[in-house]
Amino acid sequence: MLFDLFLPQRVLFGPGSTYRLGEEAGRFGTRVLLVSGRRSLKETGNFERVAAPLTAAKLEVAFYDRVDPEPSLQTVSALREYAREKKCDVMIAAGGGSVLDAAKAAAGLFFEEGEVKDYFYGREITQKNLPWIAVPTTAGTGSEATTNAVLIDEEDRKKQSLRHPHWLPDVAVVDPVLTMSQSKQLTAWAGLDALTHAIEAHTCRFINPLSNAVSTEAVRLIVQNIYTAYTVSRNRDARERMMQGSFLAGMAIQNAGVGAVHAMAHAIGVRYNKPHGLVCGTLLPMIMAFNLPLVEDKYGALGIAAGVVPAGTEISIAAEKFVHYVQRLVERLGLPSRISELGVAEGDIEALIETITPAGSLKTNPRRVTHKEMEELLRELL
Ligand SMILES: [Fe+2]
Structure with missing residues (x-):
């Protein structure tokens, strides 16, 4: 077995860890750019939680709050330009996956001369990145543990990852308190994105001992807590465990890969402008059923590890029960x-297949998809 590992450099996990942001950011300099989405950081009260430690540490803070959901190349260009104008020493991204991905790419290309689009289509990245700190406010993408940024080229309506091995955040501050005010809908969608990461990473073609271990634990944490977090928004334990699960699932996809759900979700998401987690959650049960014959042992073991199937259950039955459980869970959410x-x-199917077929994540799916x-899959899913 051959494998490369990419591990987060420094992770501060736990309720209240946001208080340490001032000290962490101060290690990189005095000028900080705090990046967020347009509204949610302020509406949830998280803005104060993130900004207060920075001002308390007497850092010079500039704000950029114009990152849209599902960020485009244009979003990254504008953010990079603003960060250059402000001559910032470090970027702090506080938000969901869109904010983290936009900041990751803007910090990653900060010292590069070319247009963002050039790198999106393969130009080599040669410069080091501006230091950046990830502060996720959703339990979902796991972007704080990955080297890639999922971006959209709005001109060509193409959604894919831009990545570089050095793009893991310099620090990840993973504070479950920031997710307490997440809406029910976002809790479900983000949580199902994380569950999809954990399941796809566990069953994809490029697994290794680390991805196996962390994806199993991520499935257990998410399966056991997602519904509680959805129904009882302020349940601290469920929020904390969801945050652990999404972080571990991020580590798992970084070190293994994803699969057909992500290949299809990118194509569908960009064409119909739908949130990534919603599309992943909708597709997940069907793709699990499609992959079942090749990964029965893994689904069975996950079902037992997650506690949804009693230990000792015959593995093929355990696998079927686990797929059924996920299907019911998606419905309940x-x-x-x-x-x-x-x-x-129906008329869009051919065009969708054309976008899905070249996706790298289709090639890592455990079952080859002709x-x-x-x-047939898309027609069945209609
Ligand atoms: Fe995802």
Whole structure:
């Protein structure tokens, strides 16, 4: 077995860890750029939690609050420009995956001369990145543990990852308190993105002992806590465990990979402008059922590890029960079971397949998906 590992450099986990941001940011200089989405950081009260330690540490703080959901190349260019104008020493990204990914790419390309689009389409990255600190406010993408930024080229309507091995955050401050005010809907969508990461990383073609261990634990944490976090928003234990799960799932995808759900979710998400977690959650049960014959042992073991199937259950039965459990869970979290509810129409299938087929994550899926099978899958899912 051959594998490379990419591990976060420094992670501060736990309720209240945000208080340490001033001290952490101060290690990189005195000028900080705090990056967020347009509204949510202020609406949830998290703005104070993140900004107060910075001002208490007497840092010079500039703010950029114009990152849109599902960030585009344009978003990254504008943020990079602003960070250069402010001559910042460190960028702090406080938000969901969109904010983290936009800041990761802007910090990563801070010293590069070319346009963001050039690097999106393969130009070599040669400069080191501006230091950046990840402060996730959702338990979802795990972007704080990965080297890639998922971006959209709005001109070509293409969604893919831009990545570099050095792009892990210099520090990740993972504070579950920041997720306490997440809406029910966002809790479900982000949480199902994380569950998809954990399951796809556990079953993809490039697994290793580390990804196996962390993805198993991530599945257990998410399966056991997602519904409580969804129904009882201020349950601290559930929020904390969801945050652990999404972080570990991020580590798992970084060191293993994803699969067909992500290949399809990127294509569907960009075409119909739907949030990533919603699309992943909708697709997950169907793709699990499709992959089942090849990964029965793994699904069975995950079902037992997550406590949804009694230990000692025959592995093929355990696997089927686990797939069924995930299907019911997605329903209980209020997601649709059909992709037509996301806007997919029969006439779009061929164009969707064209976008899905070249995706790298389709190649890491445990079961090969032919053109005909993809067509059948999409039709079945309508
Ligand atoms: Fe994802």
